Amino acid sequence: MQIEVISDSEEMTQNIAEKYAKSITTPTVISLVGDLGAGKTTFAKGFAKGLEINDLVTSPTFTIMNDYKSGRLPLYHFDMYRLSSKEEAEELGFAEYFDLRTLDGVCLVEWAENVKGLLPALCVEITLTKLSDTKRKIGFSVKGWVK
Numbered sequence: 001m002q003i004e005v006i007s008d009s010e011e012m013t014q015n016i017a018e019k020y021a022k023s024i025t026t027p028t029v030i031s032l033v034g035d036l037g038a039g040k041t042t043f044a045k046g047f048a049k050g051l052e053i054n055d056l057v058t059s060p061t062f063t064i065m066n067d068y069k070s071g072r073l074p075l076y077h078f079d080m081y082r083l084s085s086k087e088e089a090e091e092l093g094f095a096e097y098f099d100l101r102t103l104d105g106v107c108l109v110e111w112a113e114n115v116k117g118l119l120p121a122l123c124v125e126i127t128l129t130k131l132s133d134t135k136r137k138i139g140f141s142v143k144g145w146v147k
């Protein structure tokens with residue numbers, strides 16, 4: 001099942017993400033899917049706000065992962081853009097974040113498709129599609145238990 005919403009602006013994408021984050025429980029792994037500039041990091045900023053994280057959320061492109069511990073739940077924001085396999089992520093010590101038995105918060109993962117097999121079978125997929133300069137389609141679906 002997929003739920004779709006249309007966002008008309010950067011602010012609206014952040015508001016949708018902020019509201020969604022308020023209902024999140026731990027452990028949860030969320031894959032953010034979409035082209036460069038689709039709004040994945042923008043969504044992450046709003047999501048962090050919804051978890052009551054007041055730190056400045058920036059793209060983890062160079063650090064691969066930024067963690068935020070000041071909110072309602074720990075948030076681990078990944079950008080796998082520069083990685084090319086699950087093994088590479090494991091060598092960097094990231095496997096523990098994707099084991100639902102040990103994860104103590106929420107993982108938001110950009111470019112998870114670069115590290116296929118790393119994410120747990122059960123996860124949420126949020127797909128952002130650019131419809132125009134300011135319009136985005138945001139699709140929410142749960143992977144792992146629905147076919």
Ligand SMILES: Nc1ncnc2c1ncn2[C@@H]1O[C@H](COP(=O)(O)OP(=O)(O)O)[C@@H](O)[C@H]1O
Nearest residue numbers: 007008009010013036037038039040041042134
């Ligand atoms: N409705 C919208 N939702 C999200 N971003 C939007 C929207 N309209 C325009 N934008 C712009 O698109 C860009 C999205 O960038 P970013 O969130 O970094 O994308 P990504 O992380 O997917 O590469 C930002 O410059 C933002 O201002």
Ligand SMILES: [Mg+2]
Nearest residue numbers: 040041059110
């Ligand atoms: Mg990004």
